[in-house]
Amino acid sequence: MRRVFWLFLPLFLLTGCTLGRPSGAGADTAFVPPVASAVAGAATPQPTSTPAAVRAPRPTAAPACTNILAFVADETIPDGTAVQAGKAIDKRWRVRNAGTCNWDGRYRLRHIAGQSLGAPEEMALFPARAGAEAVIRILFTAPRSPGQYFSTWQAVDPQGRPFGDPIYMQIVVVAAAASPTP
Numbered sequence: 001m002r003r004v005f006w007l008f009l010p011l012f013l014l015t016g017c018t019l020g021r022p023s024g025a026g027a028d029t030a031f032v033p034p035v036a037s038a039v040a041g042a043a044t045p046q047p048t049s050t051p052a053a054v055r056a057p058r059p060t061a062a063p064a065c066t067n068i069l070a071f072v073a074d075e076t077i078p079d080g081t082a083v084q085a086g087k088a089i090d091k092r093w094r095v096r097n098a099g100t101c102n103w104d105g106r107y108r109l110r111h112i113a114g115q116s117l118g119a120p121e122e123m124a125l126f127p128a129r130a131g132a133e134a135v136i137r138i139l140f141t142a143p144r145s146p147g148q149y150f151s152t153w154q155a156v157d158p159q160g161r162p163f164g165d166p167i168y169m170q171i172v173v174v175a176a177a178a179s180p181t182p
Helices: 002-017
Strands: 069-074 081-084 088-097 108-114 122-124 133-141 147-156 162-174
Touching: 088 162, 108 162, 133 147, 133 162
Parallel strands: 069 162, 081 162
Antiparallel strands: 069 088, 088 133, 108 122, 108 147, 147 162
8 A cells, every 4th residue: 555655646646736727727727826906896995086196386486586776875075075186085975775686796786887996896785685775885086177077877687787876976177286396
């Protein structure tokens, strides 16, 4: 009996390998276990609603700030001041940054009319936070010839666009007083 057992054991093992396969299935077909939903009587959970696509909020562009320079007062050299020919002039204006942009090193002050009176045609605008007051200072030189002179300046933003009140200086140049001779 032992001998028969050992003769049929390999045959039995080979036959056991084919159990559970559908009939006619090839030897290369893999066994796939049943899923829970395929079991008879098992309910397949259904979604109650389709989730809406979740979108990241789009960044909103920062609202553009506004540039406004408001003239407040002449600090020095009131309009019509008599100045000796060839003398240095230290002109100062008090202004307010009445806009919402902070003026930084990219903001400029540009000569737009009259004579430049020895000042550069463009220079840095004094930095000022929105709502703050500032003093703009330009050093001029009075012309050698007597007469009435003016110089007008305009603030410009980093893109070169003018904004706000223009500021100006109006002077009357008089001949230099002759020095007394001994």
